[in-house]
Amino acid sequence: MDEVSRAEIEKLHERVNALNTRVTTLEAQQPHIKESLDRIERSVDKLNGHLSKLIWLGVALIVAAAAKFVLAGGLNHIP
Known part of the structure; x- marks a missing residue:
């Protein structure tokens, strides 16, 4: 082999070794x-549950306010 081919093969070996190191690092970080x-998924699920309860509370307050309006005779004042 000539020097140019040898240099190219050496560069390829260096790149493969660098990639091997990166893959090993990524595999170590995976867990x-x-x-x-x-943990993020659990937090989002918990937040979703709280948001759902808050929405139901808002709907319940609107329904309660409408019922109070009707029971107080609020519809009698509309011409």
């Missing part, structure tokens, strides 16, 4: 990333 994503 931590999965744990973080699970």
Whole structure:
């Protein structure tokens, strides 16, 4: 092999070794990333539950206010 081919093969070996290192690092981080994503998902689910309760509370307040208006004779004042 000539020097140019040898240099190109050496560059390829360096790139493959660098990629191997990066893959190893990513594989090592995978459990931590999965744990973080699970924690975020639990937080979003909990927030979704609280938001749902808040919406139902708002709807209940509107219905209660409408019922109070009707029971207080509010419809009698409309011409």
